[in-house]
Amino acid sequence: MSSLRILFVGASGYIGGSILDRFLKSTNTALKSATYTALVRRQEHASELAEHGVKPILFTGLEDSDFLRKQASKHDIVVNSADAFKAEAAKALILGLSDGQRQSGTEAIYLHTSGTSSIGEYPVPAASAERWVLSDKDDIYAHLTKLEAQKPYAQRTTDIAVVDTGISVDVKTYIVMSPTIYGEGSGLFNRQTIQVPGIIKRALRRGRTPVHGTGAGNWDHVHIDDLSDLYELILSRLLRGEALPSGKKGIYFSETGYHSWKELSEKIAAVGHDLGGLKTSEVEELDSDEWITTLHAATPASVQAGELGFASWSRSTADLGRSLGWAPKHGDASWEQDVVPTFKATWAKETQHRLTIG
């Protein structure tokens, strides 16, 4: 086969940039010899990617489904790590892969990034017996459709659309559904994650570290380097011709440890106080609206994303990845230690933000 054509969507982001970096440095023969293309929105991203051997294509954004479909049709593999809440974009990419697959006869691969807020439960179950831990060897697709029937959530809507569209057009789909990702990314552009900086930003703006509700929810976490290992492992195994779980069975978790939201906020408060960024190491409880309005406008969608993404119960076990040989290297100490550099980096960005807005 001629060299593989891999299309990245979200290469300027934290996850997409880190995976792309990992693939470019991979020792896997097929990944090494692949040609890489990235859809990006900004000329400066395009120029920088071109310097690193990635062919950039400028586009207006995920809203242009026709363009996404056309570009995907020219590739064997699509790695979509852009906004996980955009179902139409994901569908267009899968339809495009199907178009290309029909022409080339080569089996296409769609690798999608999602998050475990899709399985989050809010309010947090009160009884400890109801505080579940899901394995990715369980029927996660059925679980998602059950939750979705109770109340739609755009990221979950997208997960389900990915699986259903893949099945309907015969494209194999693989979703990596990650918990809280931490650690500095290795991409060319955004190297910072979402949730821990999101709490730190709120703490700096309020002068006191918040926790969403009582912080009783538990979530898992994974270091970005370990997560990149998992993407590389899944793709390398597929490129060796192995049949891995896909579609309804192809939803891969990626946890290496867990925390409660309260513990995390307390840790941030202690670190922020020690570093001199916060006057107090106390933690304050915020309701769903206050949580959002500290940073954004409150809409039903943003309030829901705040509850599921910063306060819910969401515990997962990455049994599929481990059965493929995934061996994460970052443990509890790494998670704890990472709060210090993340606080410093977020503080520096916030200071810059204040200077910019005057």
Ligand SMILES: NC(=O)c1ccc[n+]([C@@H]2O[C@H](COP(=O)([O-])OP(=O)(O)OC[C@H]3O[C@@H](n4cnc5c(N)ncnc54)[C@H](OP(=O)(O)O)[C@@H]3O)[C@@H](O)[C@H]2O)c1
């Ligand atoms: N970080 C985590 O802990 C985590 C865990 C699980 C799931 N997720 C989800 O995974 C997705 C990616 O996360 P991330 O941390 O990598 O975020 P990120 O650093 O903000 O990256 C987002 C990427 O998506 C692109 N993008 C966003 N909206 C777009 C649009 N309308 N059109 C075209 N491109 C668009 C961005 O491009 P520009 O550079 O042009 O803005 C960027 O490349 C998010 O949906 C996030 O919720 C994140």
